[in-house]
Amino acid sequence: MSxxxxxxxxxxxxxxxxxxxxxxxxxxIQRAFEEVTGSEHAFTFSGWGGSLTEGERxxxxxxxxxxxxxxxxxxxxxxxxxxxxMSRVPFTVAQMAFVSSAIxxxxxxxxE
Numbered sequence: 650m651s652x653x654x655x656x657x658x659x660x661x662x663x664x665x666x667x668x669x670x671x672x673x674x675x676x677x678i679q680r681a682f683e684e685v686t687g688s689e690h691a692f693t694f695s696g697w698g699g700s701l702t703e704g705e706r707x708x709x710x711x712x713x714x715x716x717x718x719x720x721x722x723x724x725x726x727x728x729x730x731x732x733x734x735m736s737r738v739p740f741t742v743a744q745m746a747f748v749s750s751a752i753x754x755x756x757x758x759x760x761e
Contacts, residue, residue, distance in 0.1 A: 655682065674695060675693055678695065
């Protein structure tokens, strides 16, 4: 028999959660698991601290997910760091200039 894990997120606007509000939700899921599978649950992780991913939030809000943003690339600092590292290795000036230029082109996506 293989282990199966069922995953669910449920939520909505809530003004107040009474003390012990985790237990009825957790117990209901445990009972449903046992009813559906015929097996006793081995573990349950649940609680009110969950969150939605951007994709899930977009579905709830009936919109397209926001595009991920790429981190900004500081080409000058990359070239300075490489040049500093290369200064500690016995390269010729021409080799250092070639490598620095290639790194700069790569960081700019092949554009000069």
